[in-house]
Amino acid sequence: GAGVSQSPRYKVAKRGQDVALRCDPISGHVSLFWYQQALGQGPEFLTYFQNEAQLDKSGLPSDRFFAERPEGSVSTLKIQRTQQEDSAVYLCASSLELGSSYEQYFGPGTRLTVT
């Protein structure tokens, strides 16, 4: 069956540009997570959605980062005025269950390079 998909797979942005990263979770999955993974590091939590509600955004590194999931399915992570330190792989994961105690299914990620 269809897994989690993300687009674009690769994005190059000039410093100061805005970017939008899309995540299509598995159909019916209520939970959606965004992570940032720097080279050679583990994924770091950014934010969590339960359906359309953003219940935890404690991991967003600055107010330049914004995420939404308006209809409880597709989610978009937006980064405004990108900086070089934003370069990373952005992973989206979805889960059938509520909360973070259950299996997460990850998408392939979007590799963002800010030049």
Place this chain on the structure above:
Amino acid sequence: QQPVQSPQAVILREGEDAVINCSSSKALYSVHWYRQKHGEAPVFLMILLKGGEQKGHDKISASFNEKKQQSSLYLTASQLSYSGTYFCGTPTTSGTYKYIFGTGTRLKVLA
């Protein structure tokens, strides 16, 4: 506080065994294990929900010592396909949403 994994890296020959440890300074409410191959997304291996629980499939198993705030992943008779980076992961507190991954263990299996 991020769970600390040990060893940081390990190289095995096919057929050898390995143990990867995950230790937390805070209470672990559940422990998950993921494997990530280079350039790919993490893939779920197993979840341990209760202290004392042990699970396994194929030649990969895990244990969870809730009192010691530790979990271990056991890889027996390793195969080339086991190569990758292994992460333990856990919710930061019971019933919460924020999720945290361990420091990671890079494992390479040689023929």
